[in-house]
Amino acid sequence: MKIWDKGFSVNEKIEKFTVGKDRILDVFIAKYDAIASKAQANMLTKVGIITAEDNGKLQSALDEIINRCEAGEFVIDENYEDVHSKIEAELIVKTGDAGKMIHTARSRNDQVLVAIQLFLKDYLTETREKVLQLIDILVEKADEHKDELMPGYTHFQAAMPSSFGMWFSAYAENLLSDLYFLDAAYKVADQNPLGSGAGFGTSLNIDRRETTKELGFGEMAVSSVGAQMLRGKTEKSTAVAIAMLSATLSKMSYDLVMYNSQDLGFVKLPKEMTTGSSIMPHKKNPDVFELTRAHCNRLQALPNDITMTINNLPSGYHRDFQILKEFLFEPMLQFNDILDILIFAIPQLEINDDFMNQEKYDGIYTVENINHLLQSGTSFRDAYRLVGISVDEGTYEPHKSFKTTHLGSIHNLGLDEIRAKIKRYSGR
Amino acid sequence: MKIWDKGFSVNEKIEKFTVGKDRILDVFIAKYDAIASKAQANMLTKVGIITAEDNGKLQSALDEIINRCEAGEFVIDENYEDVHSKIEAELIVKTGDAGKMIHTARSRNDQVLVAIQLFLKDYLTETREKVLQLIDILVEKADEHKDELMPGYTHFQAAMPSSFGMWFSAYAENLLSDLYFLDAAYKVADQNPLGSGAGFGTSLNIDRRETTKELGFGEMAVSSVGAQMLRGKTEKSTAVAIAMLSATLSKMSYDLVMYNSQDLGFVKLPKEMTTGSSIMPHKKNPDVFELTRAHCNRLQALPNDITMTINNLPSGYHRDFQILKEFLFEPMLQFNDILDILIFAIPQLEINDDFMNQEKYDGIYTVENINHLLQSGTSFRDAYRLVGISVDEGTYEPHKSFKTTHLGSIHNLGLDEIRAKIKRYSGR
C-alpha cells in the first residue's frame, strides 16, 4: 500500500525532516552569507577580536566563495546540513584558526537573517526593474493601439465604448500602485539584524554600526529582540509585494484569455503563447496566460501561507521559521520568470480589427446617444427615457461618432501624464 | 425546523440581498460622498455645465449634509438603497433643478470609489497617528524598564538573559516597519478616480485636474479603466496594512498572555484587562489580551477574504465589489478600538521583580560563562565543552554579572537611535 515510501528508516526520515530542503534552498543565500561574513570579519578586526592577518585570509577565502556562487558553482554537499556549516567548514580548511574565529559574537539566528535580508534586497531590486520595464512596455502598447476601440464591460455586460489605449495604460498604472508595496517590503529588508545574535545580543564588544555601513543597510534593526522578530516578517513582506503585483497580472491574463475566445475575439496572442488541442484542430488555447493566471493566483495565497505558519508564536526564534524557505524561494523565482515571459509576450500582442461593428455591441453607444441629446438641450432624465424607448421599440440607432476630451478618456489617454507619474515614482 | 427564518418572502429576501448592508455601512462614507460632490459641482460650474447660482445652492446643501455627518445625525432611511440616492434626493428637494444636475458626467461607480478613497485616506491618517502614539509609549516603557531582566526564549526554551527594555523597544521598531505598508496603502488611496465614470470616461467636457486639486489627491488615476480597477485594490491595500500591524500586536498580546501565567509570571496586567473565573477564585484571566490577539488574528485573514472575493474577475465593474464594505468597515473600526485600548493599557503594565533568580533559569547564563572563559583566553570550542561538562556534572555556577556594550543590547538599548529612526520616518 505504501504508495511512495522510499524505504527510509524512521531515523533517516527524522534527519531528512529536520534538515528539510535546506541544502538546495540555501544555495540562493550562499553568496549573501559570504558577503555578511566579510563584514563581520572586518568589524571583528576593527574591535580587536580578529587579527589583521587572519582577516586578510578570511576576506580572500570569502571572495573566492562569492565568485563560485556567482558562477553557479557553489554546491552544499551532503556532509553539511546547511550553507552556514558548509562555509564555516571551508574557511577552517583554507584559513585554519582564522576560520574558527568567524562565528565569534554571532549566532546562527542573526547569520541566517542577515543573509535573507541581503538576498531579499537584491531580489526586490531586480523585480522592481522588471516591473518598471513591463510598465514602460504597457504604456508603449497603449500609445500604439490608442485608436483601437473595444467594448467596455461592467457586470460582464458590454456597456460602453472603451479602447485598448485605456486598457493597456490601466495595467501600467495599476502595476505602479503595486510597487508601493514592493518599496515597503524593501524598507523592511533594509534593516541590519547582524549583531543581534540569538535575539538577545552578546556581551562581546562588537560594533553594529560598522556592519550596517559596510553591508549598505539603510537602517539598523536596533533592539536585538526586535531584530529577531524580523524573521518571518521580512519574508512575508516580500510575499505581500509579490501578491499585490500578482493580482494585477492575474487580472490582465484573465482579460487576455477571454479576449482570445471565439465569443469576444479581440486579440491575437503570440504563437508561442498558445497551444492546439490533441482532438480539436480548430482551437488556439491560451495556455501561457492561463498558467500565468494560475501561478499569480497561487502567489496571492503566499502571504496567508506564511501567516498561518508563523502566527501565534510568541517572540523569540522557533524552528518553524526554517520551512518558510521551502515555500517562498521557488515561487519568488517563478514570479520573475512570469515577468520575463510577459516582457517578451506583451509587445507581440495583436489587436483584431473586425469585432466592434457587430450588432451585439450596438447597445454600448446608448450613453453617447443620451449625451448627444443632452448637448441639444434635453434634460438627462428625458434623454434617458427617450433612448430607452428607442431600444425597446427597436428604433435605436447607435451614435457611434463621439469625441472625448478629458484626461484618461478614449481620445485623451493622458499618456504623458502617466509617464510623468511613473517618473515621479521611479525618479528617472 | 427553520431556525432563523424571519418570515420574509423570497422577493423581500432578494431585495434585502441586493441592498445588503449598504444603508448601515454607507453612513461611514456619507461625508466623503458630500465632499466629492462639492468638488464635482465646482468643476461642472467651471466648465459651464452648472450655473454659478445653482452651484451656490448645491454647495450650501452639501455643507449642511457634511455638518450632519460630523454630528452623527445623518441617517439613510429605508426609502433609499444607499447613501448616493439619499443625498441626491435631498439635493433635489432642497435645490430643485440644481440637484438634478449633480450626477452629470458622473457614474455611480466613480462616485462610490472617490468616496471610499477619501474615507480610506482619513482612516489611514488617523490609524497612523494612533500607531505612532503607541510606538512612543513603547519606547518610554523600554526606558522605564530598561534595568529589568527577563529570560529570553528560543524554541520556547529559556535561552539567554533578555530584558524588558529590549522587549518593549522591539515592538516599537516592528510597528514602525509595519507602517511602511500603511504608507503604501495611503498612496494607493491617494489617487483620484473621479471622472472615470463607469470605467470608460465620458464624452462630456469635464476637467479632472480640478477635482484632483480640490479634493487634495496626490495623484490622478489617469486611465479611466485603471481608475475603476482600484476598486477592490484600494480596500485590499488598507486591509494589508491593518494585517501587518495586527501581526505585531497579536504577537505582543501572545507574549503578555504567557507572561501573565503562573508558570512565567513576568508581568502584572492592568486590573481592567483581566477577569476572574466563575468557579476558580485563584485565576486572573488576561481576557483583553486574548481578545486583542483573537481580533488581530482574524484581521490578518482579511486580505485573503478580499482576494477570494475579487480575484479572477476580469477588468470592469462587478456587483461583487459591493460586499467588501460588509466585511471590511467594521473590522477597520475594531482595529482602531484595539489601538485605543493598547494605548490605555500598555502604560499600566507592571513588571514583577521576583522571577529571574529561580533555579530553572540558571541555564540561561551559560553563554555568559562561555564568554567569560573566552575573555580569559580559552578558545570558544574549549569553553563550550567546559561549560557543557559543568552543566552535566551539576557543578555549573551561572555567571550572572555581565555587561553588554553594543547597540540594541541589554545595557545599551539604543533608545536614542530608535527615537531618531522614528523621527526619520515620521518627520517630526
Next chain:
Amino acid sequence: MKIWDKGFSVNEKIEKFTVGKDRILDVFIAKYDAIASKAQANMLTKVGIITAEDNGKLQSALDEIINRCEAGEFVIDENYEDVHSKIEAELIVKTGDAGKMIHTARSRNDQVLVAIQLFLKDYLTETREKVLQLIDILVEKADEHKDELMPGYTHFQAAMPSSFGMWFSAYAENLLSDLYFLDAAYKVADQNPLGSGAGFGTSLNIDRRETTKELGFGEMAVSSVGAQMLRGKTEKSTAVAIAMLSATLSKMSYDLVMYNSQDLGFVKLPKEMTTGSSIMPHKKNPDVFELTRAHCNRLQALPNDITMTINNLPSGYHRDFQILKEFLFEPMLQFNDILDILIFAIPQLEINDDFMNQEKYDGIYTVENINHLLQSGTSFRDAYRLVGISVDEGTYEPHKSFKTTHLGSIHNLGLDEIRAKIKRYSGR
C-alpha cells in the same frame, strides 16, 4: 479626525470589547442553551443533586423560555453579558433556590459548547434539506432542457457540443459531493461535550450518558480535555461544509453571469434577478448572481478565517474562541438565504434558442467530423489531419448531426442513474 468615534470612554470600550456582540449573537443559541439546561437538570435530579420538585419548576421555566425563543421574543437585555447569565437570572427569579442549582457541575465552557453543538446540528439538518431540494430542482431542469445544446468550453474556448441537460445535472451531482462534507461536519457536532466542565471534568457524581441520551447525541465526546478541544473545531467543520457547497454555487453563478452576456447570450435570467443601469438603458445586469458569487466566494474564505483565529493555541480554553460567533453566525444565515434564492430562481431560468447556429461555433463540431471519418475506417491520426487541413483551407463543413450513447452524454444524460445516486445518498 476621529472618523467614527462615538464618544465612549476607554473603560466603556473595554467592556464593549470583551462582551463583543454576544448579546446579539447569543439569541441564536438561546433555545439550545435552554434545551441543554433541561437535560442537565433532569440528570442532576437523577443523581440526587436536585430534588424532583425543584426540577419540576426548572423544566417549566425552561419550557417557557424555549417557547419565547421559538416565537422570536427572547431578548438579552443590557443587564446581562450573554445568554447564559440571562437565562440563569431568569431561572432564579422564577424558581428561587432551584435556579441557583442549575449551574452545579457545569462550567460556562461546556454550557456554551453543548448549545453550539445542538445549534449546528439543527442548522446542518436544515441546510442539507435545502441543498437536496436544490439538487432535485437541478435534475428536473436537466430533464426539461435535455434537448437544448450549448457550446462546451475548455480554456474559455468553445470546444465541443454540450447541453443544458449535462450542465444542470453536473451541478446536481457536484452539490451531492459537497454534502459529504456537510455530513462530516454533522458527525463532529453530534458529540456531547456536556459534563466536561471547563475541560477537566468535575468530581461531582454526574452521569454523562443521561444527557447524551436525552439530547439525542449520536456519540459522547468522552475525554473532558478532548470535548473542550471541539470548540473551534466544530465551528470550523461547519464552515468547511458551507465553503465546499459555496464553491459549487459560485461556479454555477459565474457560468450564469457569463451566459447572460451579449457575447454568449445562452440564458434569460428571471426578471427579479437582474437590474438595469442608471445610465445605460440597454443593460440587464445579473446582480443577484454576481452577489451570490461574491457571498459564496467570501464564504469560501471562512475556514481560513477560523483557522487563523484558533491556530497555534495549545489545548484548553482561550477567550479567543468567543469571537468565532462574530464572523460565523451571520454568514451561516446568509448562506441559507442564498439557497432560498436559488431554489426560487433556478426553476425560472430560460434558455435562449438562437445561439448555437452562429458561425463562430462551427469549430466545435470538428471532433464529430473526426469521429465520422473514424466510423468510415480512417485512422484517428489521418482523420485529425484531414479535418485540420479543411479548417485551415476554409473547406471545413461542421458535421452537426451526431448521436451519443454513453451514460452522461448529450443524448443519454443518465438522469435516472443520477436520481438513484441521490437516493443512495439521502436514503429516500
Next chain:
Amino acid sequence: MKIWDKGFSVNEKIEKFTVGKDRILDVFIAKYDAIASKAQANMLTKVGIITAEDNGKLQSALDEIINRCEAGEFVIDENYEDVHSKIEAELIVKTGDAGKMIHTARSRNDQVLVAIQLFLKDYLTETREKVLQLIDILVEKADEHKDELMPGYTHFQAAMPSSFGMWFSAYAENLLSDLYFLDAAYKVADQNPLGSGAGFGTSLNIDRRETTKELGFGEMAVSSVGAQMLRGKTEKSTAVAIAMLSATLSKMSYDLVMYNSQDLGFVKLPKEMTTGSSIMPHKKNPDVFELTRAHCNRLQALPNDITMTINNLPSGYHRDFQILKEFLFEPMLQFNDILDILIFAIPQLEINDDFMNQEKYDGIYTVENINHLLQSGTSFRDAYRLVGISVDEGTYEPHKSFKTTHLGSIHNLGLDEIRAKIKRYSGR
C-alpha cells in the same frame, strides 16, 4: 543583478513554464494511468473498438509498466512532456497499431482525472490506516499514563487538575473526528470520470459502467460536464482532510513544545526529537515537534491555496488546474512522513514526575476545595466566597485528594468507551 538566471532563452522559459514540474510529479500517478488504461482497453475491446488480440498486447505492456512503477523504475525522460505521452509512446513502440488505439474515445482531461482519482483513493486509504494506528497509540498512552496528573490550563492559566490520561485520549478522539473529513474526501475521489472525455462525452459507443466496475469505483460521475468539474474539487477535498488532521497534530505538537520548556517541564521528549544549541549547552530544543507544528500549519493553508487557484473559473477545463500537482503532491507526501514520525515518537514520550507539587500549582485545587464544602452542605455561592477569601488571605490549603467518577474524567477515563467509539467508526 540577475540573481538566479540560469541562462535560458525566453522560448526555453516558456516551454519550461508550460510543462512545469509535470515530468517529476507525474511519476506519482504513472501507475494509476496504466491501471486506468487497462480498464479502458478492456472496455474498448468489449464494445468492439479494439480487437482481443490487440488488447492482449496492451494488457501485457501495461502490466509491465505497472511493475516498473511499483519497483520505482519508471522515469519520464525529457522527450515527453508528461506521463500520458510517455506511456502512449511506449505502448506504440511495444504493441504497434494496438498502441495507437488506446486513446480512442478518451481525452487527456478524463485520462488525468481518473488517474488522480485512483491515486487519491490509495493515498487516503494509506493515510487513514496511519491515523488509526496513531489513534490506537494515543489510547494506549492514555492507559499507560492514566494516573499521572498535570495542571489543566484555561486562558494559559493553570486552572484545575488534569491528567495525561485525559490529554492523550483527547487527541485520539479529536483525530477520529478529523477522519470524517477524510472519508468525505474519499467519497469524492470514489467517482469514475473516465469516459467524460474533455468534459462533454463522446459520440463513440463506449460503456462507462464497465470501467467503473473494473476500476472499483463506488459511483460513476455521470454527467460528463460534472465529471470534469471534479478536477480541482477532488484535490481540494483531500487537502481539506489533511488540513483537518493537521490542525489536531499541530495543537498536540504545540502542547509538547511547551510541556518541554523549563517553565512547565511536564514531558521528556525522545532524544532523536530534540537538538542542542551551538552556543547554549543547557538547551534541549524540541525541533521535531516545532517542525511538525510548522508543516501542519502550512498544510492547513493548502485548501486556501487551491481555492485561490481554481476559484472564479467557469465550468470546463482550464490549464490552471495543472499547477495543483505542483503544490499538493509534495505536501501530501510530507504529511504521511509526519504521521510516521509521530507513530515512532509518541510511544517514547516520557512524563516527568516532579512538577505537580510546586506551590505555583496550589491554586488549581480551589474547585476541589469548593466541591468539598458543597458535599458538607454549603451552597455553591458561599463555598466560592469562602475559598476566595482563603486564597486572598493566604490561608488557603489545597484539597488535593479528590475522586472523579464520571466518564471522561481523571479517575474514569472511559477508554473502553473510546475504544468502542473507534471500533464503531473503523468497523474492526
